[in-house]
Amino acid sequence: xxxxxxxxxxxxxxxxxxxxxxxxxxxxxxxxxxxxxxxxxxxxxxxxxxxxxxxxxxxxxxxxxxxxxxxxxxxxxxxxxxxxxxxxxxxxxxxxxxxxxxxxxxxxxxxxxxxxxxxxxxxxxxxxxxxxxxxxxxxxxxxxxxxxxxxxxxxxxxxxxxxxxxxxxxxxxxxxxxxxxxxxxxxxxxxxxxxxxxxxxxxxxxxxxxxxxxxxxxxxxxxxxxxxxxxxxxxxxxxxxxxxxxxxxxxxxxxxxxxxxxxxxxxxxxxxxxxxxxxxxxxxxxxxxxxxxxxxxxxxxxxxxxxxxxxxxxxxxxxxxxxxxxxxxxxxxxxxxxxxxxxxxxxxxxxxxxxxxxxxxxxxxxxxxxxxxxxxxxxxxxxxxxxxxxx
Amino acid sequence: xxxxxxxxxxxxxxxxxxxxxxxxxxxxxxxxxxxxxxxxxxxxxxxxxxxxxxxxxxxxxxxxxxxxxxxxxxxxxxxxxxxxxxxxxxxxxxxxxxxxxxxxxxxxxxxxxxxxxxxxxxxxxxxxxxxxxxxxxxxxxxxxxxxxxxxxxxxxxxxxxxxxxxxxxxxxxxxxxxxxxxxxxxxxxxxxxxxxxxxxxxxxxxxxxxxxxxxxxxxxxxxxxxxxxxxxxxxxxxxxxxxxxxxxxxxxxxxxxxxxxxxxxxxxxxxxxxxxxxxxxxxxxxxxxxxxxxxxxxxxxxxxxxxxxxxxxxxxxxxxxxxxxxxxxxxxxxxxxxxxxxxxxxxxxxxxxxxxxxx
Ligand SMILES: Cc1ncc(COP(=O)(O)O)c(C=O)c1O
Numbered sequence: 001x002x003x004x005x006x007x008x009x010x011x012x013x014x015x016x017x018x019x020x021x022x023x024x025x026x027x028x029x030x031x032x033x034x035x036x037x038x039x040x041x042x043x044x045x046x047x048x049x050x051x052x053x054x055x056x057x058x059x060x061x062x063x064x065x066x067x068x069x070x071x072x073x074x075x076x077x078x079x080x081x082x083x084x085x086x087x088x089x090x091x092x093x094x095x096x097x098x099x100x101x102x103x104x105x106x107x108x109x110x111x112x113x114x115x116x117x118x119x120x121x122x123x124x125x126x127x128x129x130x131x132x133x134x135x136x137x138x139x140x141x142x143x144x145x146x147x148x149x150x151x152x153x154x155x156x157x158x159x160x161x162x163x164x165x166x167x168x169x170x171x172x173x174x175x176x177x178x179x180x181x182x183x184x185x186x187x188x189x190x191x192x193x194x195x196x197x198x199x200x201x202x203x204x205x206x207x208x209x210x211x212x213x214x215x216x217x218x219x220x221x222x223x224x225x226x227x228x229x230x231x232x233x234x235x236x237x238x239x240x241x242x243x244x245x246x247x248x249x250x251x252x253x254x255x256x257x258x259x260x261x262x263x264x265x266x267x268x269x270x271x272x273x274x275x276x277x278x279x280x281x282x283x284x285x286x287x288x289x290x291x292x293x294x295x296x297x298x299x300x301x302x303x304x305x306x307x308x309x310x311x312x313x314x315x316x317x318x319x320x321x322x323x324x325x326x327x328x329x330x331x332x333x334x335x336x337x338x339x340x341x342x343x344x345x346x347x348x349x350x351x352x353x354x355x356x357x358x359x360x361x362x363x364x365x366x367x368x369x370x371x372x373x374x375x376x377x378x379x380x381x382x383x384x385x386x387x388x389x390x391x
Numbered sequence: 392x393x394x395x396x397x398x399x400x401x402x403x404x405x406x407x408x409x410x411x412x413x414x415x416x417x418x419x420x421x422x423x424x425x426x427x428x429x430x431x432x433x434x435x436x437x438x439x440x441x442x443x444x445x446x447x448x449x450x451x452x453x454x455x456x457x458x459x460x461x462x463x464x465x466x467x468x469x470x471x472x473x474x475x476x477x478x479x480x481x482x483x484x485x486x487x488x489x490x491x492x493x494x495x496x497x498x499x500x501x502x503x504x505x506x507x508x509x510x511x512x513x514x515x516x517x518x519x520x521x522x523x524x525x526x527x528x529x530x531x532x533x534x535x536x537x538x539x540x541x542x543x544x545x546x547x548x549x550x551x552x553x554x555x556x557x558x559x560x561x562x563x564x565x566x567x568x569x570x571x572x573x574x575x576x577x578x579x580x581x582x583x584x585x586x587x588x589x590x591x592x593x594x595x596x597x598x599x600x601x602x603x604x605x606x607x608x609x610x611x612x613x614x615x616x617x618x619x620x621x622x623x624x625x626x627x628x629x630x631x632x633x634x635x636x637x638x639x640x641x642x643x644x645x646x647x648x649x650x651x652x653x654x655x656x657x658x659x660x661x662x663x664x665x666x667x668x669x670x671x672x673x674x675x676x677x678x679x680x681x682x683x684x685x686x687x688x689x690x691x692x693x694x695x696x697x698x699x700x701x702x703x704x705x706x707x708x709x710x711x712x713x714x715x716x717x718x719x720x721x722x723x724x725x726x727x728x729x730x731x732x733x734x735x736x737x738x739x740x741x742x743x744x745x746x747x748x749x750x
Contacts, residue, residue: 311508314419314460384507 002369004323006206006359007155007183007299012253013208013360019252020210023245030242031231044244047251051215054251054258055202056191063216063234064247068182068203070238071216072102072149074227075178075199078237079147080110081225083176087143094137094148096121096129096161097342100180102201103149104338121150126291127159127343135169142173149177152184152200156326156339156355157290158299160188167196176222182206182214186257186360187265187297192217199224202254204246208360209253213246260360268298268358271367275356276300278371283378289340289353298358301326303345307352307381315377316354321370326355352385392511393417394552397497398452398459400444402567402574403516403555405451409570410554411514412455418514420452420459423501425468425492426585447574454572462504464496471495473585477598480622483649484723487539487693488583493517494542502550512550520556521548526677526734531559538693541727541737542675592623592631604654606634609647609663621654626743627664627719634658645719664718668746669711671726671738674704681728681735689713690727691720691740702728709738712746 003011028040045059052059065071076093083090093107093116110116121133129150138145148170153160163179170177178199181190186207192200199222204213218224218237230239257264279286279302287303304312309325316323327337327350340350356370396408398420411418422445445461452459472491479486502513518529519537526548529535543551555563560579567575582589601619608615616634618624623631628646645664648657669691681687682704689700689711699714711726720743728735 310460310462311504314458315508317458318419380507380509384504 001320001322002366004321004356004358004362004366004370006362007158007296007326007355007357008324009205009211010186010208010359011361012205012210012249013256015256016204016209016249016253020245020249023248026244028244030244031233040244044242044247047244047247050251051202051247051254054254055185055200055217056193056195057200057217058220060220060235061192061217063218063238064242064250065214065216065238066212067205067214068100068180068201069102070227071201071203071214072100072180073106074216074224074238075201075218076103076106076147076149077110077227078224079176079178079199079222080114080116082223083146085225086223089144090146091115092117092119092141092145094119094121094134094145094175096123096150098123098127098129098154098156098159098339099149099151100155100182103151103180107149116146123159123342125343126294127154127157127289127339128291128294129161129166131162131165131169134166138169138173138175142175145173145175147176147178150179152179152181152190153188153296154290154339155183156337157301157343158183158296158357159291160184160294160296162294163195163197167198170198171196183296183299185254187261187268189261198222204250204253207253207257209250210246213243213250215250257360264360265297268362271358271362271364272297272300274364275358275367275370276302278367279374282371282375287349289343289345296357298362300356300358301353302356303349303353304378304381305349305352306385307378308385309351309353311381311384312352312354312377315380316370316373319373319377321373323354323356323370325353327353393509394419394512394514395501395505395508395510396420396457396514397501397516398422398448399516399580400447400451400574400577401516401580402564402572402577403518403560404448405455405516405572405574406563406567406570407514407516407552407554408451408457409455409566409572411552412457414554416514418455418457419510420448420455420457421501422448422459422461423468423496424461424463425465425472425496427465427469447577451572451574454570462501464500467500468492468496468585471500476583476585477595479723480595481599481651482723483621483651485625485721486723487725488585489693490539490542490725493539498543498547498551502547506550512552514552514554516555517553518555518560519553521551521553524548524678527556528729528732528734529556534560537729537734538690538725538727541677541725541734543677544675545678548677595622596620602654604656606632606656606658609657609659615644615658618656621649621651621656624649624656626721632656632658661718665716666718666720666743666745667713667716668744669700669713669720669726669740670742671709671711671740672707674707674709674736674738676736677734680704681730687728687730687735690729691717691724696720697729700728708741716745 028036030041030044048062049059095107097120107118111118121129167177176198179197180201182203198219200217202215205211226237228239289301336347336350394416398404476486476488517536518534520527528537586594605614606616624646642660644658647659684703690697700711702711725737727737
């Protein structure tokens with residue numbers, strides 16, 4: 001079996017497994033005042049400090065969440081609600097066209113249920129947002145914007161956005177800027193303070209931590225309405241008894257990921273070059289999507305003209321190669337990717353795409369396994385693609 | 392063999408897939424997403440391809456330990472089945488969409504793609520048998536689905552596997568329970584899958600609009616009432632006729648004919664429904680062509696309406712002379728010919744009448 005779907009989730013690091021299982025053996029609710037509570041609180045706050053130190057944040061800026069989806073929802077909805085409450089003119093939400101559905105659907109929900117006006121920033125053929133498009137959207141009427149959100153790195157095609165530049169533009173206009181950094185942490189220099197962003201989403205399971213853990217990094221001075229009401233944990237922004245083992249596992253994973261980032265980056269670039277080059281040798285008309293330079297080093301999003309992504313996926317799965325089409329599913333039905341469509345790909349090409357994503361456990365053998373079967377698999381998928389057109 | 396099991400999320404297709412696994416085949420499950428806007432939950436026996444059905448199919452595949460995928464055939468289904476269904480009603484016919492789905496989707500689009508992907512056959516949970524390339528009725532007469540499979544050509548049947556044909560529905564359910572498949576007691580689906588609320592007339596009205604037209608007495612030519620579109624009627628139908636004038640004899644009235652060109656529905660007494668000569672076009676023979684004249688039994692509805700008959704085949708048309716007259720034979724339905732339990736073939740009914748009346 002060759003696992004090339006690290007962008008979906010990546011194996012949990014042994015260090016994180018050990019940290020979580022040790023913490024699961026400990027008693028205590030960090031909100032309790034007694035000794036067990038104090039000990040739990042200490043482990044929790046140490047984890048928070050570790051996370052903060054690794055990503056250039058202050059501990060008080062780390063709001064622990066159940067992962068990326070919650071962090072994204074909290075950023076978009078929470079900042080929208082708080083900013084509009086402070087000034088009812090602020091009803092615009094600006095997002096890029098290639099955001100994860102956790103952002104896009106949260107914004108759409110605000111539009112349909114809460115009077116927001118959502119503006120979608122276009123991307124170029126490589127999936128990059130032009131900073132000028134943000135600048136002109138803001139300049140039109142900065143006082144009416146509640147929040148702007150552009151992801152750090154795209155989960156489908158791997159394109160990395162000019163986050164620092166976008167954050168600076170938002171700052172110039174006095175608008176809070178959020179970025180979904182879920183896919184970026186393991187290979188990009190994610191530093192909250194240096195980025196200039198006001199909020200960043202992180203998740204554990206894309207970096208070798210446990211699923212169901214993550215954080216929203218949020219500037220202290222930025223008001224944010226909670227999604228979850230209750231015991232008032234996490235600055236009153238995110239209630240719920242704190243998950244100490246989860247936090248400890250997440251912190252361990254962040255620390256290991258940041259420590260090994262440079263080495264992983266180099267290794268993934270080499271493997272990716274071998275993968276894409278090897279595929280191109282066999283399938284000369286393969287199309288590489290995303291930005292040629294500003295991209296995640298371990299992600300290769302490829303279009304195979306004349307094929308259906310579903311067919312490729314199934315044929316590869318039958319041969320022990322695990323990858324994805326990269327796009328979201330609706331009732332399990334693959335939809336043409338909104339990311340590729342935003343990049344002006346035709347729907348047919350968008351449907352014939354696969355995402356191979358490499359990660360910390362990837363090896364040359366994984367690449368070789370793909371190269372061994374890709375030629376016949378693509379040939380077969382092309383025949384099936386023709387059958388479904390003609391049939 | 393490498394086989395593709397079409398899994399609807401119901402009990403039949405789950406057990407069919409399980410039996411294919413037991414038979415030693417390398418089985419891959421697929422759920423066909425046929426609805427352009429799937430509903431989240433199924434309501435009773437209605438509808439199909441809800442997210443819940445997809446989930447049930449996936450769960451069954453997981454229990455069987457086979458790979459599972461969803462194939463999106465919604466566009467093909469709309470073009471080949473739903474639009475055809477509407478067009479047939481608009482033309483005054485009574486289509487059978489399940490038959491069309493087998494003909495155009497399951498054993499055409501799906502089979503073609505499966506063969507291209509390297510599979511040898513498609514497995515479904517239909518209640519019918521295939522032996523030596525010949526198609527037979529299920530042993531469970533009440534659940535037999537050979538009628539809606541009778542449109543398959545030999546090259547399609549050669550790649551069709553129906554593992555349930557030797558079992559009754561009760562046996563299938565018991566087996567599902569024994570295999571711990573959660574769908575063991577899921578209700579059967581009965582209605583037309585793409586009409587989720589079961590209201591065919593309202594569905595057709597949305598697609599075809601309404602236009603008032605007369606309901607005419609077959610004998611006198613008197614206008615007895617009005618309707619909102621001839622497409623809403625099927626030959627043999629009795630209910631849903633809004634007749635302001637009762638017949639002189641006080642007899643019940645039945646739809647005898649639907650005439651879309653003049654938007655007229657013709658009604659009359661039940662005995663006028665009786666026909667014994669059926670014309671049908673576009674014959675398909677499931678194995679070999681049986682000759683130009685032969686005796687067999689014919690079936691003209693998915694359930695019931697069976698009669699011994701003498702069939703002649705000429706110029707691509709079939710004429711069946713029924714030994715027992717039948718009531719309510721509708722154009723658009725299939726005339727399926729059987730030799731005992733074996734399906735010989737089928738053709739689409741174009742006209743029905745009385746031999747005596749023809750003379
Ligand atoms: C860019 C991006 N944002 C958000 C998410 C959601 O994160 P989580 O799975 O932790 O809810 C994902 C992962 O699927 C992602 O790739």
